[in-house]
Amino acid sequence: xxxxMLIVVxxxxxxxxxxxxxxxxxAARPAEAEPDGIVLEGLTVPDSAEDGQGVSASARLRATxxxxxxxxxTVAVRDSEGRHFDFPGARAATIPRAGLTVxxxxxxxxxxxxxxxxxxxxxxxxxxxxxxRYLTVRSNPVTFRQDFSGPAxxxxxxxxxxxMWFGTEQARLDGLGHLALSAGRLSMLDTAxxxxxxxxxxxxxxxxxxxxxxxxxxxxxxxxxxxxxxxxSGRAAAGTVDVAEIRGDQPGxxxxxxxxxxxxxxxxxxxxxxxxxxxxxxxYALDWRSAPDGYLKWSVDGVATQELTAERAGSSWxxxxxxxxxxxxxxxxTLLVDRIGVTRYPAG
Numbered sequence: 001x002x003x004x005m006l007i008v009v010x011x012x013x014x015x016x017x018x019x020x021x022x023x024x025x026x027a028a029r030p031a032e033a034e035p036d037g038i039v040l041e042g043l044t045v046p047d048s049a050e051d052g053q054g055v056s057a058s059a060r061l062r063a064t065x066x067x068x069x070x071x072x073x074t075v076a077v078r079d080s081e082g083r084h085f086d087f088p089g090a091r092a093a094t095i096p097r098a099g100l101t102v103x104x105x106x107x108x109x110x111x112x113x114x115x116x117x118x119x120x121x122x123x124x125x126x127x128x129x130x131x132x133r134y135l136t137v138r139s140n141p142v143t144f145r146q147d148f149s150g151p152a153x154x155x156x157x158x159x160x161x162x163x164m165w166f167g168t169e170q171a172r173l174d175g176l177g178h179l180a181l182s183a184g185r186l187s188m189l190d191t192a193x194x195x196x197x198x199x200x201x202x203x204x205x206x207x208x209x210x211x212x213x214x215x216x217x218x219x220x221x222x223x224x225x226x227x228x229x230x231x232x233s234g235r236a237a238a239g240t241v242d243v244a245e246i247r248g249d250q251p252g253x254x255x256x257x258x259x260x261x262x263x264x265x266x267x268x269x270x271x272x273x274x275x276x277x278x279x280x281x282x283x284y285a286l287d288w289r290s291a292p293d294g295y296l297k298w299s300v301d302g303v304a305t306q307e308l309t310a311e312r313a314g315s316s317w318x319x320x321x322x323x324x325x326x327x328x329x330x331x332x333x334t335l336l337v338d339r340i341g342v343t344r345y346p347a348g
Contacts, residue, residue: 188325196231201323204290213246214333225324239319244284260319
């Protein structure tokens with residue numbers, strides 16, 4: 001696209017109404033002039049963020065003379081195609097001459113470019129205030145990815161530039177794009193040859209696996225993260241997160257736990273999934289923010305199942321402020337995996 005065409009497109013985005021709004025979403029329309037009696041003094045929002053990173057905004061408004069009551073005030077967000085991604089927290093307000101600060105709730109945005117504007121509703125009409133702000137959301141970098149494509153009988157490190165997995169005797173590729181693990185543990189901790197050192201580890205991020213657990217009574221299959229320094233500090237201090245634990249005799253439940261601290265935090269409860277049986281192919285994921293005010297969020301097939309906040313974890317949260325490696329385990333049957341992927345969040 002030429003420079004002049006880009007200028008024309010940006011100008012159209014700045015003045016044209018967005019496409020028809022979704023139900024319940026503010027249809028803010030930029031105006032050439034502010035509504036009578038209201039001035040936007042400032043809109044505070046980060047210039048950039050990462051995909052999956054929570055973002056909030058703060059706006060400062062004041063009345064030019066008498067206080068002005070508005071039906072609603074919000075921070076509206078539009079992507080480059082005019083789609084709505086408004087912040088939560090729209091509310092009625094009275095704006096005084098001394099000024100009013102409005103802070104939104106937090107939300108995440110897919111990677112892309114966004115235009116943000118403060119919008120007020122008076123007399124049944126939404127009006128956008130100037131100036132606007134712009135937000136660029138970057139994709140999170142992929143830090144580990146494996147799809148287990150390769151010839152039947154090859155080991156789990158096939159295709160990797162360096163060996164990542166240890167304890168591989170019971171793990172082989174099936175030649176159909178799957179890793180097959182039978183009655184064993186596959187770990188990124190080298191407990192046999194290197195005193196438990198981790199071949200790969202990461203602190204925080206999005207961890208995802210697509211797997212099919214054995215459908216057999218009494219058989220357990222687990223995908224977990226485990227503290228990279230477990231050999232040195234012990235399992236309690238290093239911590240573990242069961243992204244998914246499946247038991248063949250309870251096919252409608254998935255167990256997702258966090259263990260760490262002394263006494264053991266032992267957070268988590270079995271979750272019943274709307275999709276029903278968990279012994280078929282499913283995507284199990286963990287979103288992990290390791291900051292002091294961070295969280296662990298579990299999901300299955302994109303459906304949130306439970307969340308542990310740093311506040312709730314208390315002193316045990318130190319177990320989740322350090323790098324973790326990956327482990328797969330099953331005590332019977334055959335666990336099939338067709339992909340594992342990890343991306344990194346900013347500052348964990």
